[in-house]
Amino acid sequence: MGKLEGKIAVVTGGAKGIGAAVVKRFFEDGAAHIISLDIDRERAEATAKEIDPSGKIVAGMKCDVGSEAATAEVLGRVYDEYGRVDILVNDAGITRDAMFHKMKRDQWDSVLNVNLNSLYNTCRVVVPRMREQYYGKIVNVCSSSAWGNVGQTNYSASKGAVLGFTRSLAKESGGKNITVNCVAPAQIDTNMARAMPENIAAMAVKLTPLGRKGQPAEVASVISFLSSDDSSYVTGECIQVGGGFLMV
Numbered sequence: 193m194g195k196l197e198g199k200i201a202v203v204t205g206g207a208k209g210i211g212a213a214v215v216k217r218f219f220e221d222g223a224a225h226i227i228s229l230d231i232d233r234e235r236a237e238a239t240a241k242e243i244d245p246s247g248k249i250v251a252g253m254k255c256d257v258g259s260e261a262a263t264a265e266v267l268g269r270v271y272d273e274y275g276r277v278d279i280l281v282n283d284a285g286i287t288r289d290a291m292f293h294k295m296k297r298d299q300w301d302s303v304l305n306v307n308l309n310s311l312y313n314t315c316r317v318v319v320p321r322m323r324e325q326y327y328g329k330i331v332n333v334c335s336s337s338a339w340g341n342v343g344q345t346n347y348s349a350s351k352g353a354v355l356g357f358t359r360s361l362a363k364e365s366g367g368k369n370i371t372v373n374c375v376a377p378a379q380i381d382t383n384m385a386r387a388m389p390e391n392i393a394a395m396a397v398k399l400t401p402l403g404r405k406g407q408p409a410e411v412a413s414v415i416s417f418l419s420s421d422d423s424s425y426v427t428g429e430c431i432q433v434g435g436g437f438l439m440v
């Protein structure tokens with residue numbers, strides 16, 4: 193019996209990278225249904241089909257989690273079809289890097305909107321229902337950059353806020369049997385990390401005790417732990433998944 197047997201999970205940013213690895217891992221863990229929400233509809237549907245050719249367990253749906261109205265509408269359809277959400281993984285995220293003295297307003301706004309406001313947009317719908325059902329596992333994807341990184345004031349601000357949001361929501365929700373945790377990846381081999389200049393990426397790997405980049409599946413396994421009842425007494429935590437890059 194898989195450790196997510198019978199569970200219904202929503203994963204944002206599930207079309208590729210870490211989110212796609214989470215969808216795959218939840219499928220392997222035996223979840224009853226996994227709904228992968230992504231702004232890239234085609235890729236979300238293709239990834240879902242690749243993981244679950246039967247189409248009975250994994251569904252890819254288009255959703256811009258930066259839009260409150262779109263997210264409420266899509267999650268409304270999820271509740272109509274599946275009745276409940278046991279697990280919510282807020283993975284969707286973007287970077288728009290620039291030194292702060294050159295940063296444009298839209299680089300700031302877009303990163304804060306997708307990386308932070310999306311948590312309001314998903315949780316505002318899901319949390320009241322999790323409170324009613326007296327069960328929920330929420331995992332947010334933070335970043336080692338929350339502790340500071342050159343060229344990422346916007347991204348660091350959004351991820352630092354993800355950490356604060358996680359802790360406060362955990363304090364509010366514990367009494368309703370809901371856990372809220374986050375993971376902080378660093379140097380994971382995805383499109384996002386590949387966008388980094390090569391010399392900077394190589395330097396970061398040199399500063400990583402495990403001496404290599406991480407794979408999306410190595411983040412997904414930690415998210416799976418935090419989404420399962422194996423972590424039933426863990427809440428408000430942030431687990432670094434960066435090969436030791438950052439120890440806090």
Ligand SMILES: NC(=O)c1ccc[n+]([C@@H]2O[C@H](COP(=O)([O-])OP(=O)(O)OC[C@H]3O[C@@H](n4cnc5c(N)ncnc54)[C@H](O)[C@@H]3O)[C@@H](O)[C@H]2O)c1
Pocket residue numbers: 204205206207208209210211229230231232255256257258282283284285286306333334335336376377378379380381382383384385
């Ligand atoms: N890769 C890393 O090294 C690393 C390190 C730390 C944190 N992270 C975080 O991990 C998460 C996943 O990143 P990744 O590396 O897999 O990136 P990625 O670019 O490979 O995947 C991100 C996914 O989010 C989707 N997305 C973007 N904007 C969206 C929106 N408005 N609505 C819905 N979906 C949207 C994209 O289409 C994509 O499928 C992000 O939150 C990122 O900040 C990644």
